[in-house]
Amino acid sequence: MFYREAGQFKTSYKADQAVFPILQDRLAIAAFLAIAFIVIPYFGNDFFINSMMIPFLIFSLAAIGLNILTGYTGQISLGTGAFMGVGAYACYKMTSIFPDVNIIILIIGSGFFSAIVGMIFGLPSLRIKGFYLVVTTLAAQFFLEWCFITIGWLYNYNDSGAIEVPQREMFGIIITGASASPVTRYLVVLSIVVVMTWVASNIIRGRIGRAWMMIRDMDIAAELMGVRPLQAKISAFAVSSFYAGVAGAMMVFLWLGAAEVESFDVNHSFLILFMVVLGGLGSLLGSFMGAAFITLLPIILGAIPGILGVDINAATLEHVKFMIIGALIIFFLIMEPHGLARLWAIGKQKLRVWPFPY
Amino acid sequence: MNVATPQGEASLGARIVDDGIEPGAELLKVENVSLSFGGVKAIQDISFDVKKGEIRAIIGPNGAGKTSMLNVINGFYHPQEGTITFRGNVRTKMRPYMAASQGISRTFQNVALFTGMSTLDNIMAGRQLKMHKNFFWQMWRYGPAFNEEVEHRLEVEKIIDFLEIQSIRKTPVGQLPYGLQKRVELGRALAAEPSLLLLDEPMAGMNLEEKEDMSRFIIDVNQQFGTTIALIEHDMGVVMDLADRVVVLDYGKKIADGFPAEVQASQEVIDAYLGVPH
Amino acid sequence: MDLLYNIFVDPFVQMAGTPDFFLQVLWEGFVTGTLYSLIALGFVLIFKASGVFNFAQGIMVVFAALSLVGFHALGVPAYLALFLALAVMAALAWTVERVILRKLVNQPEIILFMATIGLSYFLIGLGEFIFGGEPKPMITEELGLPTGSTVVDVAGGIVILQHIDIAAALIAAVLVLGLAIFFSKTRIGRALRAVADDHQAALSVGISLNQIWAIVWFAAGIVALATGIMWGARSDVSFALQIVALKALPVLILGGFTSVPGAIIGGLIIGFGEKIFEVYWGGLLGGGVEGWFAYVLALIFLLFRPQGLFGEKIIERV
Numbered sequence: 001m002f003y004r005e006a007g008q009f010k011t012s013y014k015a016d017q018a019v020f021p022i023l024q025d026r027l028a029i030a031a032f033l034a035i036a037f038i039v040i041p042y043f044g045n046d047f048f049i050n051s052m053m054i055p056f057l058i059f060s061l062a063a064i065g066l067n068i069l070t071g072y073t074g075q076i077s078l079g080t081g082a083f084m085g086v087g088a089y090a091c092y093k094m095t096s097i098f099p100d101v102n103i104i105i106l107i108i109g110s111g112f113f114s115a116i117v118g119m120i121f122g123l124p125s126l127r128i129k130g131f132y133l134v135v136t137t138l139a140a141q142f143f144l145e146w147c148f149i150t151i152g153w154l155y156n157y158n159d160s161g162a163i164e165v166p167q168r169e170m171f172g173i174i175i176t177g178a179s180a181s182p183v184t185r186y187l188v189v190l191s192i193v194v195v196m197t198w199v200a201s202n203i204i205r206g207r208i209g210r211a212w213m214m215i216r217d218m219d220i221a222a223e224l225m226g227v228r229p230l231q232a233k234i235s236a237f238a239v240s241s242f243y244a245g246v247a248g249a250m251m252v253f254l255w256l257g258a259a260e261v262e263s264f265d266v267n268h269s270f271l272i273l274f275m276v277v278l279g280g281l282g283s284l285l286g287s288f289m290g291a292a293f294i295t296l297l298p299i300i301l302g303a304i305p306g307i308l309g310v311d312i313n314a315a316t317l318e319h320v321k322f323m324i325i326g327a328l329i330i331f332f333l334i335m336e337p338h339g340l341a342r343l344w345a346i347g348k349q350k351l352r353v354w355p356f357p358y
Numbered sequence: 359m360n361v362a363t364p365q366g367e368a369s370l371g372a373r374i375v376d377d378g379i380e381p382g383a384e385l386l387k388v389e390n391v392s393l394s395f396g397g398v399k400a401i402q403d404i405s406f407d408v409k410k411g412e413i414r415a416i417i418g419p420n421g422a423g424k425t426s427m428l429n430v431i432n433g434f435y436h437p438q439e440g441t442i443t444f445r446g447n448v449r450t451k452m453r454p455y456m457a458a459s460q461g462i463s464r465t466f467q468n469v470a471l472f473t474g475m476s477t478l479d480n481i482m483a484g485r486q487l488k489m490h491k492n493f494f495w496q497m498w499r500y501g502p503a504f505n506e507e508v509e510h511r512l513e514v515e516k517i518i519d520f521l522e523i524q525s526i527r528k529t530p531v532g533q534l535p536y537g538l539q540k541r542v543e544l545g546r547a548l549a550a551e552p553s554l555l556l557l558d559e560p561m562a563g564m565n566l567e568e569k570e571d572m573s574r575f576i577i578d579v580n581q582q583f584g585t586t587i588a589l590i591e592h593d594m595g596v597v598m599d600l601a602d603r604v605v606v607l608d609y610g611k612k613i614a615d616g617f618p619a620e621v622q623a624s625q626e627v628i629d630a631y632l633g634v635p636h
Numbered sequence: 637m638d639l640l641y642n643i644f645v646d647p648f649v650q651m652a653g654t655p656d657f658f659l660q661v662l663w664e665g666f667v668t669g670t671l672y673s674l675i676a677l678g679f680v681l682i683f684k685a686s687g688v689f690n691f692a693q694g695i696m697v698v699f700a701a702l703s704l705v706g707f708h709a710l711g712v713p714a715y716l717a718l719f720l721a722l723a724v725m726a727a728l729a730w731t732v733e734r735v736i737l738r739k740l741v742n743q744p745e746i747i748l749f750m751a752t753i754g755l756s757y758f759l760i761g762l763g764e765f766i767f768g769g770e771p772k773p774m775i776t777e778e779l780g781l782p783t784g785s786t787v788v789d790v791a792g793g794i795v796i797l798q799h800i801d802i803a804a805a806l807i808a809a810v811l812v813l814g815l816a817i818f819f820s821k822t823r824i825g826r827a828l829r830a831v832a833d834d835h836q837a838a839l840s841v842g843i844s845l846n847q848i849w850a851i852v853w854f855a856a857g858i859v860a861l862a863t864g865i866m867w868g869a870r871s872d873v874s875f876a877l878q879i880v881a882l883k884a885l886p887v888l889i890l891g892g893f894t895s896v897p898g899a900i901i902g903g904l905i906i907g908f909g910e911k912i913f914e915v916y917w918g919g920l921l922g923g924g925v926e927g928w929f930a931y932v933l934a935l936i937f938l939l940f941r942p943q944g945l946f947g948e949k950i951i952e953r954v
Contacts, residue, residue, distance in 0.1 A: 076746060124935060124938065124939060127938070127939055127942050128938045128939070128942050129942070130745075131689065131745065131749075131893075132889060132938055132942065134885070135885050135886060135889050135931060135934050135935065135938070136931075136934075136935045136938065138882065138885060138931050139928060139931035139932050139934065139935045142927050142928035142931055143928040143931070143932060145927065145928075146924060146925065146927050146928050149924065150921070150922040150923075150924065266879075266882070270753060273750070273753075274750070274753070274754075277746070277747070277750050281746075315764075315769070316765065318761075318764075319761045319762075319764040319765040320761065320765065321761070322757050322758070322760050322761025322764070323757075323758050323761030323762055323765065324761075325754075325757055325761075326754045326755060326756070326757030326758030326759070326760075326761060327754070327758050328754075329750065329751070329753070329754030329757065330735075330736055330751050330754040330755060330758070333740065333743075333747055333750055333751045333754065334736070334739040334740060334751075337740075337743055337744075337747045
């Protein structure tokens with residue numbers, strides 16, 4: 001009875017094709033943004049912001065990137081971790097070479113390097129399809145990991161092989177580095193993620209997004225309709241890697257403060273793939289939901305023994321977390337292969353007719 | 359079979375396709391085309407033409423090579439021998455998107471709709487080649503890219519009106535019954551405003567009423583917009599009523615080519631359908 | 637000029653100059669290749685019969701080996717422990733079939749693939765929970781497997797062949813031969829191939845999917861145990877092993893996902909290729925190239941033959 005479209009008629013195609021045609025949806029989005037920008041920074045404690053919200057947002061962006069490639073264009077990829085790494089190392093080098101340029105510009109700029117690398121490793125997708133493509137993305141993953149270790153120039157030849165983030169400011173506020181406050185970093189990450197999500201949504205609803213989905217659903221028919229596979233696939237790799245690269249740069253500069261190769265390893269590629277599949281392939285909302293599930297669940301699980309007053313050895317807790325996550329992944333895949341976003345859509349559908357059952 | 363009179367003439371407006379060919383002149387010419395897959399000869403030395411503005415039927419028993427022929431015209435299969443001339447351009451090898459950009463559009467034997475998208479999106483997909491706003495504008499949507507979308511939406515709505523599928527515009531096509539799916543596929547092919555429309559068994563699996571509807575649409579498309587149509591069909595009644603000329607294939611070879619009445623009377627054709635060994 | 641010499645001439649000069657070392661490298665490559673083949677074999681079995689790419693094969697190898705060592709540590713004699721480990725794998729197979737596969741019949745392959753990744757996570761957690769995370773030595777001697785090595789004089793130098801490696805090669809050969817015969821000659825083998833092709837069609841001719849899958853996963857479990865024993869004998873049993881399982885992917889690319897002989901040949905090619913490239917060309921690149929060489933090789937291969945060495949050419953129909 002609350003979630004009704006009755007009375008909301010559209011009188012122009014423009015109105016009909018808006019992103020959120022239903023008023024209640026628009027209100028909900030406005031509320032979410034208000035909570036995100038105002039309530040959380042004001043009321044949230046440092047742990048919540050630093051260890052939950054920031055990684056959630058960063059991985060959401062990476063998940064959106066992978067979703068563009070896998071969910072919308074149908075090209076399975078296990079190279080996301082490495083593409084994030086390209087963004088991170090690119091940002092690091094650029095900030096060493098151009099210490100005076102605004103760090104946010106550099107973070108966005110590092111996406112371009114990722115995009116270029118992504119396009120190169122995406123070229124095989126023209127010949128290779130489906131499952132075999134996974135192997136080529138793994139080739140990208142392992143090769144790039146090796147580059148991060150072997151090419152000393154990338155980490156300025158320091159002994160540990162790790163990169164550390166220098167302090168950078170904007171408008172007199174410290175944004176990166178050890179002294180930057182969690183709230184500042186959170187707001188920067190949030191702004192970047194909100195803008196980039198909006199851009200992703202725009203691209204997906206337009207001609208380019210449609211071409212991607214055509215390739216995914218029936219690439220032969222798509223080609224017969226005039227979609228050029230080269231342009232569609234390479235653009236998908238480019239945009240997807242751009243998003244992963246920015247996420248990677250943010251991960252290092254606005255969250256961890258430092259990074260080693262392990263931060264971009266194949267396990268991360270798998271994790272982000274989980275986020276996308278669990279959340280829902282081909283759904284932006286799903287990317288957020290999947291990222292929330294994977295980033296927040298271990299923390300919540302870890303907090304439960306404390307809340308219940310039960311004492312469990314830390315190593316055992318890790319093992320149990322693995323087991324629970326693995327089991328939940330299987331559980332969700334069996335229950336709803338289309339992911340959490342589909343469960344949400346079904347829920348909304350029920351809400352539409354509530355209090356009637358159908 | 360009775361085909362009802364055309365209806366809905368004004369809704370699509372004047373969209374006679376301008377492709378530089380005079381009505382009645384040759385639009386497509388297939389010359390000595392041969393196609394084989396490994397050892398299997400799908401098409402052997404076939405030649406025929408399609409004139410602008412006509413409805414040309416391609417018929418023949420199963421396995422005769424009809425769909426393969428359409429695939430060759432589309433550029434999806436590349437024949438080992440022979441040439442295709444379309445709108446005066448001769449070509450032997452061509453990628454499918456080039457065929458599409460030159461004005462060839464197609465429906466498929468097993469409905470090849472984009473199952474993840476709605477009816478509206480599928481038909482909009484047909485307009486893909488006509489949309490040009492570049493990546494930069496796509497990122498911001500509101501502005502030139504959106505205006506382009508809305509323009510094309512108008513054209514697509516005209517097709518939706520024409521095909522009487524307004525009520526299912528937002529439904530994901532995977533949920534539609536088979537007959538409606540075929541209609542959506544026709545809409546998608548029409549959206550591209552083609553010079554030559556290839557229809558692969560458009561009436562397969564339909565009951566009498568659906569066939570009458572589909573025939574009506576096909577005739578409308580041909581008569582109002584002058585779209586040339588080449589169609590593969592098994593229902594003889596439909597073929598005889600709709601087609602201007604017919605070409606008959608059997609085991610990859612052409613066995614008859616001419617007006618429906620002549621072809622129907624040809625002994626070779628009768629033998630082929632009855633399965634008389636030859 | 638120097639660089640060209642280093643790439644195209646020097647490695648071969650080195651190979652010819654110290655032939656005994658070269659033979660040693662070849663042997664090492666052969667051994668690694670055999671082990672890759674064994675892992676790939678497990679994948680092939682499951683893929684051939686159920687169309688599922690079982691990502692959990694790697695962790696199954698570790699799990700099998702850990703069970704074996706674990707039982708033995710409890711005081712169970714070696715051969716009985718072997719039996720019990722097999723029983724554990726059988727139970728695992730049955731459980732996986734009931735709990736996971738049965739519910740996911742006919743889902744798209746990415747869903748099944750993800751489910752096996754989820755399974756892999758679960759088994760890692762479970763394994764570490766039950767057995768603890770430290771590496772454990774394999775009970776090689778107790779199983780009657782040969783230890784020690786033979787020194788062979790060849791070409792003016794020596795080549796050292798570990799007995800365990802020879803045993804591994806022999807066991808792999810026996811397994812492969814047995815499986816090849818099983819698939820082509822027996823009734824169950826035929827049923828397996830039918831199921832791999834089309835679940836619903838196989839169901840419609842009366843093949844019990846559940847039975848077939850349980851059998852196949854058990855067979856894969858046997859292979860996993862054999863692999864675990866062999867790998868564990870060379871370098872202790874630990875969870876790091878399951879990352880090695882990812883290497884099976886390039887092997888499968890080269891050999892095809894459904895071919896038993898293909899898995900062997902693919903494994904050998906990757907094994908040889910990796911070792912030789914690392915030893916003779918690795919220095920030029922800064923070392924550590926074994927991590928990606930196999931994948932890049934598979935990638936190049938795919939560009940020329942997208943269906944793999946033994947795969948069927950895909951003719952797309954519209």
